[in-house]
Amino acid sequence: METxxxxxxxxKGGVGKTTTALNLAAAxxxxxxxxxxxxxxxxxxxxxxxxxxxxxxxxxxxxxxxTQETKKCVVPGRLDGLWVLPASIDLVGVEIELxxxxxxERRLKQALRPLAGRxxxxxxxxxxxxxxxxxNSLTAADSVLIPLQCEYFALEGLALLVQTIRKVxxxxxxxxxxxGLLLTMYDRxxxxxxxxxxxxxxxxxxxxYTTVIPRNVRLSESPSHGQTIHEYDPASAGAEAYVRLAKxxxxxxxxxAQGGRM
Numbered sequence: 203m204e205t206x207x208x209x210x211x212x213x214k215g216g217v218g219k220t221t222t223a224l225n226l227a228a229a230x231x232x233x234x235x236x237x238x239x240x241x242x243x244x245x246x247x248x249x250x251x252x253x254x255x256x257x258x259x260x261x262x263x264x265x266x267x268x269t270q271e272t273k274k275c276v277v278p279g280r281l282d283g284l285w286v287l288p289a290s291i292d293l294v295g296v297e298i299e300l301x302x303x304x305x306x307e308r309r310l311k312q313a314l315r316p317l318a319g320r321x322x323x324x325x326x327x328x329x330x331x332x333x334x335x336x337x338n339s340l341t342a343a344d345s346v347l348i349p350l351q352c353e354y355f356a357l358e359g360l361a362l363l364v365q366t367i368r369k370v371x372x373x374x375x376x377x378x379x380x381x382g383l384l385l386t387m388y389d390r391x392x393x394x395x396x397x398x399x400x401x402x403x404x405x406x407x408x409x410x411y412t413t414v415i416p417r418n419v420r421l422s423e424s425p426s427h428g429q430t431i432h433e434y435d436p437a438s439a440g441a442e443a444y445v446r447l448a449k450x451x452x453x454x455x456x457x458x459a460q461g462g463r464m
Contacts, residue, residue: 206455207314207324208381209343213366214359215330217351218386220247221421222447223327225440226347228252228430229448231283235322238276241289242310242339243329244296249288253280253428256288263292265313266338267299272313280433285321297334306334307374311342332366340367341374345381349415350402352385352395357402380409382454384447388414413447416440 210223223239231237241248242262249256254277264270265287272287279286300306314324326343328336340346346367350356364380371378383406389395403410415421418440424431431441 205318205321205324206345207326207343208345208347209326209328209336209339210347210349211328211336211339211363212348212350212359213330213332213336213363214351214356217349217356218384218415219330219349220245220251220327221425222347222349222384222386222415222444223325224248224251224425225421225431225444226447226451227323227325228279228281228284228432229444230323230325230452231279231281232432232445233448233452234283235452236283236285236320238285238287238317238321238324239279240287240310240314240324240326240339242293242335243289243327244291244293244335245329246289246291246293247425248327249286250428251425252284252286252430254286254288256290258290258292261288261290261292262313263290263296266293266296266309268309268313272316276317280428281430293335300334307337307341310338314342332362336366337370337374340370340378343375343378345379347381347384349384349386351387352389352392352398354394354398356398360402380406382451383410384413384415385410386415387417389417411447411450413443413450415443415447418443 227237227239260275265272276285326339328339420435420438421440424434
């Protein structure tokens, strides 16, 4: 199997993007897959949430600049089958440093190329913006997974993100496609949740995952302990939701491999 690269993107913050990148990657690893979690967000929350301590000289910042080999920056996570390419706060300045570089939109793609075949899946956690780091992630990826909070403004932000994906597809990555849309922070008691979910499903049909991620306190707590939800509280509603999502994600990918995209 070839390595598949999935970017998790949404320019709106607080939608569960990093939580999904971290816990989906871990859940896929628990299903006996070799998984790399790439933290391309200067906040470094996926890195700390995976319990990884950043080496100042060996992290994704140096991979973007080409001053360090990517394979030397990849570190094992706490779970079997999960590795992490960590981020440091230095990543904040990378947008300015890339301005003068050739093919600045393809720096991450070039950095990940030597890892092809070493992993089954690579998940990239993008920053909550549509800047050069997200552009690099979309150029490097095979597909985009979009976490969406069930609120009205999610629909406005989604239109802008889809527009950006189309531009990237046209200019830098013609094979890029939407892997799926994931409804997060789902509150069954809230009427707005239902109406937003229904509208998204009407627009995107089968691209919307059947699995939804509920509001769950344990999901919010686990990163502060440097643990995925599967380590922190595997019996929680949040952990069970990400296990279901991993199964659905892998099932869809098996179908894609057999007969093209859904």
